[in-house]
Amino acid sequence: MLIRFNVRNFLSFDTRDDGNTEEFSMIAGKVRSKKEHIYDDGKVKLLKFAAVYGANASGKSNLVKAMQFMRHTVIAGLPGGHTEKYCKINPENKDRVSYFEVEIMLNEKYYAYGFEVVLSQSRFVSEWLIELRVDNSEKVIFERDIEKGKYTLGADLKQKGLAEKMKIYANDVCDDGTVLFLSVMNQNKKNLYQKGIGAIILRDVFRWIRNALDVNFPDQPISDYSYLSEAGNVEEICRIISAFGTGITNFEMVDVAVEKVMGRLPAENRQYISTYIEKRRAKIRSGNNKGKMAVVMRSNDDFFIISFADNDAVRCQTIEFSHGERDVLFSLSEESDGTVRVLDLLEILLAGEGKTYVIDELDRCLHPSLTYKFVETFLQLAARKNIQLIVTTHESRLMDFDLLRRDEIWFINKKNSGESDIYSLEEYNARFDQKIDKAYLEGRYGGVPIFSTVFPIKEG
DSSP states (O other), rough: EEEEEEEEEEHHHBOTTTTTOOOEEEESSSOSSOOEEEEEOOOOOSSEEEEEOOOTTTHHHHHHHHHHHHHHHHOOOOOGGGGGGGOOTGGEEEEEEEEEEEEETTTTTEEEEEEEEGGGTTTEEEEEEEEEEETTTTEEEEEEEETTTEEEOGGOOSSTTTHHHHHHHHHTTTTOOOOOHHHHHHHSSSHHHHOOOGHHHHHHHHIIIIIIIIEOOOOEEEEEOOOOOOOOGGGHHHHHHHHHOEEEEEEEEOOOOOHHHHSSSSSHHHHHHHHHHHHHHHHHHOOHHHHHHEEEEEEESSSEEEOOOOTTOEEEEEEEEEEEEEOEEOOOOGGGGHHHHHHHHHHHHHOOOEEEEEEESSHHHHHHHHHHHHHHHHHHTTTTTTOOOOOOOOGGGGTTTOOOOGEEEEEEEEESOOOOEEEEEGSOOOOOSHHHHHHHHHTTTTTOOOOOSSOOOOOO
């Protein structure tokens, strides 16, 4: 589960004079109500939900982009366009380091993983993985000072039969500012994790970032969601879709020729899918395929699921819906934008334990009542299992203490200087009987647009 995320010198998040970072935290506050919203292991109390508010261009999406940037960098390296992602408010930031760190709970322990990078130069400066202990002490797993070509391996990576291999791997990249050690240690290292117990934490942290942290933006065209391709999910999916007032009573998966689908995709998506198919086939041939593999692509007009069988066959399907008692099927292009958005969000309500979802613009295309219903449904689900949801939104109806705790409400405000500031409602000494949504819309907590006159009245 996510504990905290820290960022500095990225998009609208500036390099602060005090050297601190902007921090977003899922650590529960002093609120005593709605304890079912909390994960509590007796050592740490974590929120399972958080709503982030802010005006347009305040930096809400930049927080989500920062999380996705870190995730992408660990999994696949620095993404395209990264050299321009530093905070441009201050020209000096171009040559300053950008900071990314995530704190997580994993296997009943707590870890901080992060790195510093000079984005304009595509150069990593430092990297670390630390175990955080309850007594506030820290246990180093590994640390890298890349500029000085130095590294430290903790006791977990110095176990008998493991130490020499780890030194070789670390020496290979000790002064290499183009790669992350965590990424390197998850490339073709399967045998290492079968033998080296201490090194398993490198695999587990990487897998949490890759598999458990799920970051989503509106109109995201491709995802690894495969819930619709599983026949056993049909009844549950129909029940959920119907409960949200879409009028859908059933759906069918219809086969479509892969060639036909590829011909309708933009060039960049065709390339992605072609590469994805080849990687999946290679995995199947190597015998590393566990369970069904599928990728979902969607736009406002189409919804395709490409799945891969053990015999190397590729199958493509689309989804069609029926309404009422008639068996007439309708394509996704004939459904409302709200129905499409519900499909985007279904995965969250069907997910298993341990996932942390980050959703930008939750209320995009959703009626306010439907947004409220979705969050309410998620919170009921989260009371029974350990899952987290972080959303950005404008929907003030969620600021309801019958629904949320005070510490589940966050704001991002853009200062006059242009930098974004992150803070929680708990930082304000608001009375418990205060009408929070009204105070928010009046600008009491910041995070709302301040309008100037569109057509100024001429004097004289």
